[in-house]
Amino acid sequence: MIKVDNISKSFEGSEVLKGISTVFEKGKTNLIIGQSGSGKTVFLKCLLGLFETNSGQIFFERTPIDEMSFKERTILRQEIGMVFQGSALFDSMTVEENIMFPMQMFTKKENEEIRERANEVIERVNLINANEKYPDEISGGMKKRVAIARAIVMNPKYLFCDEPNSGLDPKTAILIDNLINEITEEYNITTVINTHDMNSVMEIGEKIVFLLNGKKAWEGTKKDIFNTENQAVSNFVYSSDLFKKVREMYLKK
């Protein structure tokens, strides 16, 4: 569980996040949605500790991140898996080496044991015949799978994904969404996804936080989003005719 208590973040006098509070529950796929520039990525980077907040606190389980010692933070970081928007795979390493890397870095296990675990997760994310390939030799969808495999290889407690299906075709995007959702349930982890893909919202949004101009404008589940009367969230989610019709059909039922 991650609890966010009234956090704010400014860059050179410009306030990007304004007093956001929410809770991301364990074993659930939590989504942060909002327009480009609404502060989603900054929010995610604050959760990850890549940006220091100006005020407010972030609790991992019950411990506030800013009260953790250096050692506690290092341990926490090893419990976090992250899937970056551009996958952020290490160019100089093969797919298998990319996935083995966190274990080589933080465990005392022998290489053979690490390779075995890496191949387990490679199989889990359905990557076929890609072990020896370099990141520039594989497709965007495969890169995301490698990034997910690297994120879960250490059995993390928390999984963060920054727009995991951006740049993917709709079919692959749904496969990646479902994979993340399955992994969340299987590993019982707290997953936080940053997205503006409405398919993801409808498919896997067990908890959705909507950001507008750096503020939390709405939160609820994917079911709540059909019934919401919040104008800002309706304008954002139902901006396309397709989703307007989907909503009408849902409400008629």
Next chain:
Amino acid sequence: MRMLSNIGKYFIMLQSVFGKFTKWRILKQLIFKDIESLIIGSLGIVSFISFFVGGVVSIQTALNLENPLLPKNLIAFATRQSIILEFAPTFISIIMAGKVGSYITSSIGTMKVTEQIDALEVMGINTYNYLIFPKIVALLLYPLVICISMFLGILGGYIACVYGGFSTSGEFIEGIQLDFIPFHITYAFIKTSFFAFILATIPSFHGYFMTGGALDVGKASTVSFVWTSVVIILLNYFITQLLLT
């Protein structure tokens, strides 16, 4: 003001490089990789330039010694002094600022824009140590490159001078040994060691702290080359003032 802030950031970065160390089995691989790309990968161009510039220095000296009373062994003497004192340590370091420096800036800069550095940070890795420390260690072998450059520069001078008919082989060898001061070699290696540290850290700084996209990686490489060269030239002046006067 911005320059002062960057100097401060540079020293904070240096402190962090020697902070939490990366696991040895990973660090070892990174060091060998950097030795291959920064040292071994530079030997070809350094050898080529040293050999031919050595030849040119020798020919230029020979052509300027018009007085028949001046002994021919002065050609070798001047070639040796130019190469050992300035050409090999300083001129080659400026070339390395272009070759190795831009490689370091662009590789770290690319990692920055593709979020690979963020990925390392999220894992709890000291990215300064992981990325910069292996380069500092690899460049500890840089004096070896300069040693090869000195040898090839003088060899190039010898071939150009003897086979160009400016002096005999005996005169050249005698000139190389003339008034030889061993401390000049020590001086050259002392400044080379400082330049090696600069070559590893200033380009890393420009790569690590760059912002923007792919185009900015190119800009950062250019800025890095300029600043590395400026610092090498200034440092060269101060070290020479301290050690030779």
